[in-house]
Amino acid sequence: MSVALRSRAETLFRAACAAADPAQALRAALRKHPVPDLGADGRYILVAVGKAATAMAEAMLDALGPVPVQALVVTNRENRRDLPGATVMTAGHPVPDRDGAAAAQAVIALLGASGAQDRVIALISGGGSAMLPAPVGDLTLADEIAVGRLLLERGFDIRAANLIRQQLSRLKGGGMLHFAAPAPVTAYILSDVIGDDLAVVASGPTVAPIGSVEEARSLIEARGLWLLLPEEVRAHLGRGKAAAPAAAPAEARNHLIGSNRKSLEAIAAAAAELNPTILCDALVGEVAEAAARIVAAAQDAPGDRPACLIFGGETVVNVVGTGSGGRNQELALRVALAMPALGRDWVFLSGGTDGRDGPTEAAGGIVDAGTAQRIRAAGCDGAALLANNDSHAALKAAGDLLVTGGTGTNVADVQILLLGA
Structure with missing residues (x-):
């Protein structure tokens, strides 16, 4: 095990998260896109939603200063903290829950x-x-929870998943605009979506829908999952049209303030002495294919100098087993089991910039040439655990979980492959 390379990889991961600091990104955006002035006797209504909601709301409240403002923050439990001047509510993630339903009603x-x-x-x-x-x-x-679990387990990418979710919700796909009317809406958006399609981030509450009810149904039918949906969901999607909005949408201005690409560039800047290269800023699709791509990159890298190969994106896992893990843990495990002898030290890290990978406490995994042996030494079968989608157990046995706690931000995933000289 190369302790130095592992420590360097973790330092670079922290640099990626720091580059996605929501407060810093919002302050920079406000210099280019200031909030609109209030109307006579008006007030600011501030709604912050997502894993970076608390930090973004704090920065916005500071920027607004002593003006009439009513603020509501909805975030996951790991990132919750009290914020003077705002009501802070928690909600379940990645599966919706009753707390989230109460928060949604408060937003409405x-x-x-x-x-x-x-x-x-x-x-x-x-x-x-x-x-x-x-x-x-x-x-x-219960219907939304069932659909959410199905989308997570059957490997839907974020665009497809959120297109479907939009058809089932009053707040997604521009829903916030209908409830806000006639007040104009200005949105500042931290993207966790590769390509930064604002209609996809958080299911686009201030943006037009990604697609139609018919498209949502087609996506589900194409995977043979139609009969796995709750009966009421099938009835709703089968009607072929979305529920009519209660009001004409409010005017909206949407501003992108941060993205995965900026975090990849921060890794490269922090790894200057390691000959950094951003090989891919759209690592998507099945996790097995992504792992094969990373292993191939390791084999193709020049062997006469150290290297830092950087990837970013959001892969998917088609869950067929009963184990626990997430896309980053499974990607790290697959690389560890597939990497051939390179004749040099190497470390691979895959982590979610939010500090959370699937329904586990880990952000991802950090593996090296000794990972497979450490799994065996712990009395486990890495291949069998992988087949059962139990990457968490395998990496835990090896001592290779990446655990950071909630980072307060979210710009998808980053992967760092460090190669010794």
Whole structure:
């Protein structure tokens, strides 16, 4: 085990998270895109949603100063903290829960109380989709939970998953704009989506929908999953049209303030002495394919000098087993089991910039040439654990979990492959 390389990889991962600091990103955005002035007798209505919501709200409240403002923050439990001047609520992630449903109702009530003289400020970050379950029509929270679990387990990428979620929610796909009308909305968005499609981030609460009800149904049917949906969900999607909005949407201005690419560039800047190269800023698709790509990159790298190969994206796992883990842990395990002898030290880290990988305490994994042996020494079969989607157990046995706690931000995943000379 190369202790020095492992320590360097973790330092670079922290640099990636620091580059996605939500408060810093928001302050920079406000210099280019200041909040609109209030109307006569108006107030600011601030709604912050997602894993970076608390930090973004704190920075915005500081920027607004002593003006009339009512603020509501909805975030995951790991990132919750009290914030003077704001009501802070928690919500489940990655699966919706009752706390999230209560938070969604609070958001709807606050936006519904706005008037033309008010200005709505929305602060949106990754994770917000699961945190605001507001079922349409006759759907229930249980229906949203069932669909959410299905999307997670069957390997839907974030665009497809959020297109489907938008058809089932009153707040997604521009839903916030309908409740805010007639108050104009200004949104500042920290992207966890590769390509930075703002309609996909947190299911686009201030942006037009990604697609239609018909497209959502087609995506599900194409995977043979239609009959696994709750009956009411099938009935809703089968009607072929979304529920009619309660009001015309409010005017909206959406501003991107941060992204995965900026974090990859921060890794490269911090690893100057390691000959850094950003090999891919769109590492998506099945995790097995991503692992093969990373192993191939390690084999192709020049052997006469150290190297830092950088990737960013968001892969998917098609869950067929009963184990525990997440896409980053499974990617790290696959690389550890597939990497041939390179004749040089190497370390591979895959981590979620939010500090959370799947329903586990880990952000991802950090592996090296000794990982497979350490798994065996612990009495475990790495290949069998992988086949059962139990990457968490395998990496825990090796002492190779990457555990950071909540980072307060979210710009998807980063992968760092360090190669010794």
